Amino acid sequence: MTHATLFIQCIVDGMYPEVGEAMVSLFQRLGITMDYPENQTCCGQPSFNAGYRKEAAKAAKHYIETFEDSETIVCPSGSCVSMVRHHYPELFENEPAWKARAIAVGKRTFELTEYLVDVLHIENTGAYYDGTITYHDSCHLKRYLGVAAQPRTLISQVRGATFVEMKGCDTCCGFGGAFSTKYPDISTAMVREKVKNILDSGADAVVGCDMGCLMNIKGYLTRNTLNVRVMHIAQLLAGKKAGAV
Amino acid sequence: MSHDAATKKYAQNAASAIKDEILQKALNKIQSGLGKATALSYQNLDEGPDLRLAAHDIREKTINNLDVVLTRLAAKIRENGGRVYFARTGEQAVEYCLKIARQHHVKQVVKGKSMVTEEIRLNPAFEARGIEVNETDLGEYIIQLAGEKPSHIIAPAAHKTRQQVGRLFERKLGVPYTEDPPELTRIARKALREKFLTADMGISGCNLACAQTGHITVVSNEGNIRMATTLPKVHVAIMGMERVVPNLEDHDILFRLLSRGAAAQKLGGCVSYIGGPAGPEFPDGPEEFHLVILDNGRSRILADPKFREILCCIRCSACLNVCPVYGKIGGHAYDATYCGPIGAVLTPLMEGMNQAKDLCLGESLCGACQQACSVNIDLPRMLLELRYRLAYGDDQWETQPVSVAEKTIHQAWAFLAGHPALYRAFLRTFALGQKIFPTSRGMITKMPGPGAGWTRSRDIQPLSQTPFRKRFKKLNAKKAHG
Numbered sequence: 001m002t003h004a005t006l007f008i009q010c011i012v013d014g015m016y017p018e019v020g021e022a023m024v025s026l027f028q029r030l031g032i033t034m035d036y037p038e039n040q041t042c043c044g045q046p047s048f049n050a051g052y053r054k055e056a057a058k059a060a061k062h063y064i065e066t067f068e069d070s071e072t073i074v075c076p077s078g079s080c081v082s083m084v085r086h087h088y089p090e091l092f093e094n095e096p097a098w099k100a101r102a103i104a105v106g107k108r109t110f111e112l113t114e115y116l117v118d119v120l121h122i123e124n125t126g127a128y129y130d131g132t133i134t135y136h137d138s139c140h141l142k143r144y145l146g147v148a149a150q151p152r153t154l155i156s157q158v159r160g161a162t163f164v165e166m167k168g169c170d171t172c173c174g175f176g177g178a179f180s181t182k183y184p185d186i187s188t189a190m191v192r193e194k195v196k197n198i199l200d201s202g203a204d205a206v207v208g209c210d211m212g213c214l215m216n217i218k219g220y221l222t223r224n225t226l227n228v229r230v231m232h233i234a235q236l237l238a239g240k241k242a243g244a245v
Numbered sequence: 246m247s248h249d250a251a252t253k254k255y256a257q258n259a260a261s262a263i264k265d266e267i268l269q270k271a272l273n274k275i276q277s278g279l280g281k282a283t284a285l286s287y288q289n290l291d292e293g294p295d296l297r298l299a300a301h302d303i304r305e306k307t308i309n310n311l312d313v314v315l316t317r318l319a320a321k322i323r324e325n326g327g328r329v330y331f332a333r334t335g336e337q338a339v340e341y342c343l344k345i346a347r348q349h350h351v352k353q354v355v356k357g358k359s360m361v362t363e364e365i366r367l368n369p370a371f372e373a374r375g376i377e378v379n380e381t382d383l384g385e386y387i388i389q390l391a392g393e394k395p396s397h398i399i400a401p402a403a404h405k406t407r408q409q410v411g412r413l414f415e416r417k418l419g420v421p422y423t424e425d426p427p428e429l430t431r432i433a434r435k436a437l438r439e440k441f442l443t444a445d446m447g448i449s450g451c452n453l454a455c456a457q458t459g460h461i462t463v464v465s466n467e468g469n470i471r472m473a474t475t476l477p478k479v480h481v482a483i484m485g486m487e488r489v490v491p492n493l494e495d496h497d498i499l500f501r502l503l504s505r506g507a508a509a510q511k512l513g514g515c516v517s518y519i520g521g522p523a524g525p526e527f528p529d530g531p532e533e534f535h536l537v538i539l540d541n542g543r544s545r546i547l548a549d550p551k552f553r554e555i556l557c558c559i560r561c562s563a564c565l566n567v568c569p570v571y572g573k574i575g576g577h578a579y580d581a582t583y584c585g586p587i588g589a590v591l592t593p594l595m596e597g598m599n600q601a602k603d604l605c606l607g608e609s610l611c612g613a614c615q616q617a618c619s620v621n622i623d624l625p626r627m628l629l630e631l632r633y634r635l636a637y638g639d640d641q642w643e644t645q646p647v648s649v650a651e652k653t654i655h656q657a658w659a660f661l662a663g664h665p666a667l668y669r670a671f672l673r674t675f676a677l678g679q680k681i682f683p684t685s686r687g688m689i690t691k692m693p694g695p696g697a698g699w700t701r702s703r704d705i706q707p708l709s710q711t712p713f714r715k716r717f718k719k720l721n722a723k724k725a726h727g
């Protein structure tokens with residue numbers, strides 16, 4: 001039996017629980033059993049990116065302790081997985097025991113589409129979506145985890161859906177964590193261009209694998225009352241005939 | 246300038262650049278043209294794109310043995326009849342150049358495009374002593390006439406339209422207005438030809454120096470550097486001390502990558518290998534050749550193992566051509582010699598982390614720069630490293646902690662992250678408290694404090710009253726029963 005331990009990062013847990021729900025129903029359809037360690041909190045990425053490594057290390061230790069007994073950990077965010085896999089070991093340069101534990105747990109932590117395609121070799125999730133979709137490549141997912149083909153493979157198998165690439169699909173949307181609030185003009189100029197490319201693609205929905213970026217894109221869309229649907233890939237893949245999610 | 250004032254200035258520079266439609270068009274053109282073409286040109290390398298990784302190793306090895314390689318280079322240059330001067334500071338380098346100018350009673354200098362001379366502010370020093378300095382690269386020439394600074398490492402006048410150049414030439418050179426690029430080039434060429442013929446000193450940068458042969462390589466697409474380095478009787482080349490390769494084999498690899506990174510070319514248009522002054526065997530060239538090897542803070546970078554990698558840079562500028570932040574704010578907003586991702590790492594190291602903190606904080610960490618870099622430098626890693634030093638302060642770099650308030654917030658968050666019950670209680674409280682914020686169609690439209698920057702242009706999703714952690718058990722049970 002296939003079993004996954006869910007790591008539902010803070011913004012999905014708190015702001016977009018429906019993305020977590022979609023992941024659960026998708027896994028149920030695929031026959032993957034799940035557990036969800038109640039003690040999970042934040043992976044520490046916000047602190048790490050801002051330079052506060054001692055604080056990030058505390059969050060990292062908590063993550064390691066929470067998840068190190070799990071065989072396979074799956075998270076619907078490339079940047080959190082990149083944090084665990086690539087940056088946790090850096091945090092423990094002077095603590096070899098912790099470093100070893102970090103590396104071990106990092107090897108077992110997967111991003112959702114990476115898990116489905118690379119680990120389980122699933123391409124067709126049996127999803128249905130009636131409409132035209134474009135895909136936004138999240139930076140950390142694509143560049144640090146090398147995941148770009150996997151989501152496209154999964155999307156291409158969604159029945160009823162037409163897929164179109166947008167221009168600059170892998171150009172940063174301008175989220176960048178605290179960057180978006182500290183340098184709002186630059187961040188806004190970036191998301192404006194991203195949204196323009198989404199609109200120009202003619203898609204009625206933009207799909208991504210990271211709610212950080214999607215929160216940014218959606219926030220700009222709703223502020224400007226632009227009518228494009230924003231979906232996490234879990235929501236798309238959980239969709240059934242009656243309509244998505 | 247206080248650090249807050251610097252932040253304000255950076256933000257203002259950025260904001261006005263974003264509003265400048267001409268600049269936006271120019272930036273878009275560079276990035277969609279050159280940025281894409283460079284990526285493709287790596288794919289077309291005979292050895293494949295992984296040559297970038299091999300080049301990184303070469304650079305790393307050289308930087309790790311820089312003292313030995315530079316000693317060899319200096320010896321070889323001297324052997325070839327050139328003179329070598331090691332300058333510890335920018336001032337020393339400028340002084341040395343001025344001394345040579347005095348010895349030769351120089352009145353006019355022609356220059357090849359060189360960022361390192363921008364770094365040491367060579368032109369103003371010469372001009373202050375009544376020596377005329379003429380930039381001969383077309384882009385640099387335009388910038389010089391306009392009294393501006395380069396906005397791109399390779400394409401200094403990238404921010405100017407041909408109409409602007411036409412008006413500039415009309416005003417400064419007294420020629421009739423034209424916006425026809427070949428005609429504009431012809432005008433510049435005519436003006437510069439005269440300068441080349443009368444100049445008594447040529448100053449250039451150095452793209453790469455080769456220790457094995459004792460030559461320096463300079464590239465241009467206009468042939469101007471070749472003229473600036475051979476026509477006047479004295480040629481002074483200035484190089485950052487990291488711009489050296491040990492042998493011709495490495496030179497070949499790096500030079501090909503430099504051409505692709507800079508302009509998606511297989512090879513620059515006019516490439517000169519300069520091996521010293523003219524002699525009985527090689528009658529071409531200047532009577533005197535000087536190479537100034539500049540430190541100006543590089544040793545300090547070399548001494549820090551976490552930042553040493555930045556010395557691998559060969560200033561190809563490929564990172565500028567893909568950076569989404571550079572693509573919006575342009576080069577001038579950085580208010581530094583080196584802009585874009587390379588500038589975001591290098592400037593804080595050269596000018597002070599606190600002073601230039603916005604350059605490393607004002608990046609989204611998207612990683613496009615590393616992918617574009619001709620020698621695969623891990624720029625994002627060093628941006629993070631700079632932020633780390635800024636967070637806690639660093640005596641070695643005379644860096645002060647950037648914000649006590651911010652640190653306190655992260656300490657509190659880390660505490661919560663380690664205490665799940667409190668973490669949950671905090672989120673619960675926040676979910677209830679957020680009701681005071683105005684909403685529209687279910688989205689928060691205005692937040693105070695740090696959130697204000699976000700809500701100025703975007704809505705934000707409120708926290709759910711039933712987070713996922715509260716939903717999971719029920720969801721998971723559903724399936725189990727049926």
Ligand code: SF4
Nearest residue numbers: 558559561562564618
């Ligand atoms: S960091 Fe890399 S891409 Fe940027 S200028 Fe240097 S060598 Fe070129």
